[in-house]
Amino acid sequence: MRFDNRLLDEIRARLSLSDIVGRRVTWDRRKTQPGKGDYWACCPFHQEKSPSFHVDDRRNRYKCFGCGASGDHFRFLTDTEGLSFPEAVERLANQAGVALPAPDPQAARREKKRAGLAEVCEMAARFFQMEFSAPRGEQARSYALRRGFAPATLAEFRFGYAPDSRDALKRYLATQDVPEEVMVEAGLLIKPDNGRPSYDRFRGRLMIPIQDERGRVVAFGGRTLDPDGQPKYLNSPETPLFHKGVMLFNAHRAREPAFQAGRAVVVEGYLDAIALAQAGITHVVATLGTAFTEEQVLRLWKFAAEPVVCFDGDSAGISAAHRAIDRIFPVLKSGYSFQFCFLPDGMDPDDLIQKQGVAGFETQVAQAQSLFDVVWDREVSVAQLDTPERKAALEKRFDDLIETIRDPRVKRRYQLDLKFRLSNLFFEQARQGRSGGTKGGGGRFDKPAATGRAPSPDTPLYGTERLVCGLGVKYPQFLDRHLERVSALEFSEPLHQRFNDAICALVSDLEHTPVSGLVAGLDEPLRQLMSEVVGLGQVSDDAPASRHGAFSALAQRFPLLKTHPPEDFVEAAYLHFLDVLELKKLERELEREMEAAETELDEASWQRMQAVTQDLSRRREECAREEAELAERAKKIRAAPVGAAPAPASPQSPEMRTG
Structure with missing residues (x-):
């Protein structure tokens, strides 16, 4: 309207x-x-x-x-x-107290029709509830009790029973003067094409009403009570009231708790959603037996910025997650994503609540994978990387998937992070291939063997230069945001200069720089440096492990990384390191001016010396102030209790780092 x-x-x-x-x-x-x-x-x-x-x-x-x-x-x-x-x-x-205008006649007729269908669905819900409490609902009641549903839950979610009869609901609605064609349109009856009499769609099933955002009953889900009955779950068909690809079960109850909690949990079945709600996890909704649609994705983002999708940990659950990814990617936008929680194999959310309680379920949810990680695992777990063509094929699959993202900022983040992740993967695979550690040329690898450390020549600011190299790989978003400054740096160590030029080239032309070719072109010194900055070399016992690379050498040079400091602090430190290198460049520039002045000093060279001297003095003061501020922040981070420091935005969640 x-x-x-x-x-x-x-x-x-x-x-x-x-x-x-x-x-x-x-x-x-x-x-x-x-x-x-x-x-x-x-x-x-x-x-x-x-x-x-x-x-x-x-x-x-x-x-x-x-x-x-x-x-x-x-x-x-x-x-x-x-x-x-x-x-x-x-x-x-x-x-x-403002009166809304009457809708146009056509819209009014449609709304009246929908209201009439909703009224019929409400009648059916009451009928199913009566049958659930009646003698022939004994089997349904016993099943609900075995599932652990309390009387208050049965009443709140309006559990019902569809008698195992061809026309029990049809006869009841007829006594309420509901025309047969309306029962068919509401999805309650099936009308055979061969002219035979219509009959009840739901028979011998535990019935759960499906309600819209206003709480109106618009459809039903029925769970068979026959051990051999098929299908196990049966939903109402598409009707003028009910559209499976748009609706979410329990949305009208979960909306407010989800907003208050800032989180939402999505499960596959409505009985799982009911079990979680009974346990106190009220910010839970369920899909209705269909793959995610764009409409449902956008609807879920009204509940929380990063809903957690809970799937069974078996092959069917993983396949469902993979199907969901392809629907989510096109509509990804800055600040919004999904997380995926794969439950222990053979368990659904209801099983987990029954055996481990809410605490056990929350533990599983806390370990949910980011969308980025699920995408990575999906593609890499089946990849064969033993030839350049197969590496290129993997890279193309990622490129094709990223191309579906419509938000340009999120697309850029995925391009950036996946290029760097792929460079690490290809480097590790190539290194293990040389040492004979590869398993069948696939995407799974043995534990990295120790490699020689990159050379450590006695050059000015060697440690700072290597930190800039390492942080640029670990946090490619920093490199992307400050690419102009980083690409203009002058390193005193030629190896660092070549490494920086390589990663800057990768970032500056993401779409046209193949990672496989870049990694293949690394000579041995650059390979050793890559090994150090991505943590594939000698790993210390206390180095923090992570899912996709420990970055242990970097953490040894920058120990505060082991405390997982806020990302804004790490970026401030990164910018300080850039300032230090630029300051050294200014010092070299001043030295050259002074050397030239020893043989020839004119007004122009004097003014250049003065300008560089003033700039150098200002930059030294700024660096000293920055260093003091960073030291003070670092002190507070170290002193903070475990878990009190805000967690940094995950490098594996590009969509959460834009805006």
Whole structure:
């Protein structure tokens, strides 16, 4: 439905934005000035400690200066409660006492039809509930009790039973004056094409009503009670009320808890969702037996920025995750992604809750893999890398997948991170191939054998240069953001210079620089340096392990990395190291000017010397100040209790590092 701007303006005029937002936030007393319609709070859309979320009642706008979220009355409801725009308008119109215009006749007829079908589905739900409590519902009740569902849960989720009869529901609805064609359209009856009488779609099944965002019953899911019955689960067909590719089971209950918790859990079956909800995990929804659709992905992002998808850890669960990836990738956007939790083989969420309780389930969810890692494992686990053509094929598969991402910033992050991950993989595979450690030329490798350390010549700022090389590989986003500065660096060690030139070339032309060729072109000194910066050389016992490379040598040079400091701190240190190298470049420039002045000093050279001297003095002061600030921050990070320091954005989650 389209709404006239005058209607929307009237609603905004009658309701203050601060009143609507104030239900979700606590205003900061120091910065807020109610008399001026000026309100400040910590942002409800992201975690922060100082208020950067601003509401302007005079302009009817809000904006967060931290994450960039902005909008008006209606946008706030759609983003915090997952309402559609028409639903937000309808709710606020009721609060404001503004009458909504009657829909056009055609829309009114469609809505009346949908309302009639919803009423019929509600009748069917009540019938199934009555049968569940009646004598012939004994088998369904016994099954529900064996699954551990409490009476309050059975009532809340409106468990029912469809009698094992050809027309029990049909006869009941007929007594309520429901026409047969309406029962068929609601998906409750099946009408054979051969002219035979219609019959109940659901027979001998435990029944779970499927409700829309308003809580209306629009469809049903039925679980067979016959051990040999097929299909095991049966959902209503597509109807004017029910669209499987859009809906999520339990969405109307989970929406608010998901927003409050800042997280959402997605499971495959509605009984799993009910079991988790009964255990207190109320921010849970379920898909309805179909592969993820773009509509469901976008809908889930209304619940949380990174929903956790829980699949069984068997081959079927992994296959389902892989199918979901292909639907998610095209709609990835800055700040939004998914995580994947693969449960122990043979267990579903209900089993896990029964055996290990909520704590066991939460432990599994905490170990969820990022979307990036699942994509990587999917492609690399089956890859054969024993020839240049097969390496190129793997790279192309990644390129083709990344090409489906529409958001240019997220696409860039994936291109960058996957190129560096592939370079590490190809380097390790080539090194193990030379040492005879490769298993069949595939994507799985033996534990890396110790290699010689890269040469350590006595050159100025050797350690700083190697840190810049290592951090550029471990955090390629830093290299990408500061590529112009990094590519202009002058290293005192030629090996470092060649290494830096190689990784800068990779970043500057991501789409046209094949990784396999780049790695193959590394000579032995560069291979040794790559081995050190990616942690494939001699690994210390206390080096922190990670899923895709320990970076142990880098952690030895920069021990604070072992504490997992915030990424902004690491980037500040990286920029400081760049400043130090640039400062050395200025010193060399001044030395050259002074040497030239010994033989010939004119006004122009004197002015250049003066300018370089002043610039050098300023940069030295800045470096000293930066070093002191970093030292103070490092001291606080080391002193922080375990787990208190904010975790850095994962290098394996490119979509979470953009914006």
